[in-house]
Amino acid sequence: MKRIALIVCIVMSLPFGLVHAQTTDEMVDAIVKEATENSQLEYLAHQLTDVIGPRLVGTPQMQHAHEWAVEQFEEWRISAENQQFGQWQGWERGITHVDLVSPRVVSLEGMQLAWSPATKKGGVEGKLDIIPDVENKAAFEEWLKTIKGKFILVSMMQPTGRPDYNWEEYATEESFQKMKEERDAMQDAWRERFTKIGYNSREVLSVLEEAGAAGIIQSRWSSGFGVNKIFSAGTEKVPVIDLALEDYGMLYRMVEYGDDPVIKVNAQSKKLGKVPTFNTIATIPGSEKPDEYIILSAHYDSWDGGTGATDNATGSITMMEAARILKEVYPNPKRTIIVGLWGSEEQGLNGSTAFVEDNPEIVDNMQALFNQDNGTGRVVRISGQGFLHAYEFLGRWLEAVPRDITRHIETTFPGTPGGGGSDYASFVSAGAPGFSLSSLSWSYWNYTWHTNRDTYDKIVFDDVRNNAILTAVLTYMASEDPETFPRDKAVLPISRRTGEQMTWPTPRTANRDGGN
Structure with a gap:
């Protein structure tokens, strides 16, 4: 008993930072181990791209994807639901066959x-x-x-x-x-x-x-x-x-x-009338600060020339995998962790904008949002999005991420707020700390962004696995942080394009009745 008491006394006498660092190291090791030894990424990508296919808003495939995601989260013991935010013109792709018949x-x-x-x-x-x-x-x-x-x-x-x-x-x-x-x-x-x-x-x-x-x-x-x-x-x-x-x-x-020349075109498709459109929302409740939130963000829809593999199945499975890992190794986070798989991003950030409009209590109490949406590459850029204290918070959260991941990342603090481009902007425009985990190109803009070649075989799983680890560690650190992320905004610079001082982006309005 004396030996146990002595150990307790020694631990209690150590600085908090040292005890926390040891605990953090153990948690990061557990995250890395789960991500590398029990990865679900290849399976998730196969189901989402090969089996379900492209996820154009208003299509049966998009609805199938939402239902599958809820089932997958529930299998991991993570509560999830599809939240309707509007409706869209329904349509289903059929065959396209084009033949030159003369000369x-x-x-x-x-x-x-x-x-x-x-x-x-x-x-x-x-x-x-x-x-x-x-x-x-x-x-x-x-x-x-x-x-x-x-x-x-x-x-x-x-x-x-x-x-x-x-x-x-x-x-x-x-x-x-x-x-x-x-x-x-x-x-x-x-x-x-x-x-x-x-x-x-x-x-x-x-x-x-x-x-x-x-x-x-x-x-x-x-x-x-x-x-x-x-x-x-x-x-x-x-x-x-x-x-x-x-x-x-x-x-x-x-x-x-x-x-x-004469051609023959046989193009079959179906108009399905107005159909509901959704966000898939999964939640791991917080244990100490359940009314403060960390959001893992990715748009779930795609164009349908290919199967939406790098835009944005990779971002979606990154967030799903990060949530799965955290549920395994960190099942009782201090703050509530939400996964937002947004609908209708490709038509104007509609799903995430609707979520911001419908959930002000979550947006007002966000600790951080991490969004991934520009391809299969490892994350190489993170901006503070114009938040004055981004360096202090993101800096210490990133410090816990394994060096072989952070060595690729360039940071810009405080940065400037994004007014569009992807779903983090829906939150930033509302004054909430949303951050884009921006990826290495892998010829994204030419070869896979909205193209007929955006398919499973273009995914680089080593990079996606790194991104899942990065997201999980950042989420853990943001959850454990004793401080709440402050929302002070930096003084924005002069725009090189207009010559005038930049202003904070204003919130957009969600299109809840689209495809008319």
Whole structure:
């Protein structure tokens, strides 16, 4: 008994920081062990991208994803629910099949855009034409009389299907410069073409539709081998199809050379009327300060050209995995931990904005929010988002993270507040401490951001695992911190763009009835 008493006395006499550091080291070791030895990331990514697929707001796949997430959290003994914040125009993608049928037969690589109307069953055949280079709007109106039953090409033909980095590696300096000058001239001429007809690239779609076009063909190249951006259709009656650069260029040249190409398009989809849209919210209750909150944040929806792997399944599974790890090794946090998987981010941060609007008591008592949303890479940048004391708090929380993770991270304090871009901005604009865990690129903007190639095979799981560990440790440290994060705002700098002093972003309003 005397020996036990002596040990207690020694421990009690140690400075609090030393005891806490030892406890923190043990917890961080436990987090790392759970994350590396029992990782669920590959399984979560497979279920979310391969099995459920893309998560376009208003689709059955998005609803399936919400239901699956709740079931998964419950399996981990974490309470979760889907909270409806609005409704959206429902739509379900079917097949897209595009064939060149004359002057030769070949299947083409293409897909209908989100919310595209369907063709009749069995598809539609038609000749092709190109948005004309005419003198004025009157001449364009005359041309419109000739397009009934035709598919209209509305994108500029790219002069090369090789990305610039490929030219830089292999071309002569003179050849590369010549190609860029020719491309710039083509882009200027294409913009002038639309100026002369009196419509921009979105407005012209409904004009073509009303004039009787059978459909609209575009190619929104993403400046990389085999990648196109896939967004929304913008028509009510006829399909809008995105074709791969290679096939689009071939059709364009056939029209220009007078080869009279004919294609057949079979694009099937269903309009489902208005359907509810949700955020998935999971909660680990706090034991000592249950009315203070740490939020693990990621948008759950995606565009549907690929399967939304790096935008933003990776962010979503990072937050799910961090919550799972914490539930295993830190089941009774001091502060309440919330996981927010937001809906309809891609249409304007609607899910997170609605949560801010509907839950002022949570927003007002947030200790911190950690958001991840720009690809599969390891986190390399964290900004203080304009909060005066961000260095003090984030600095000591980051100090506990393993060095092999933090050595990649550059911090900016106090930084400037983000007014958009991802869901942390919904909270920052309300004055709450939300932080973006910004990732290494891995060619995100060209190859996976909103493209047809954003699929499971692009995930780099070593980096995602690092991000889950980082998030779990930051959450643990924020939960244990005896102090509450102060909301004092730094004096913002002069904007280089406007020359005026920057101001704090104002909260936006959630779109709760979208897709009309």
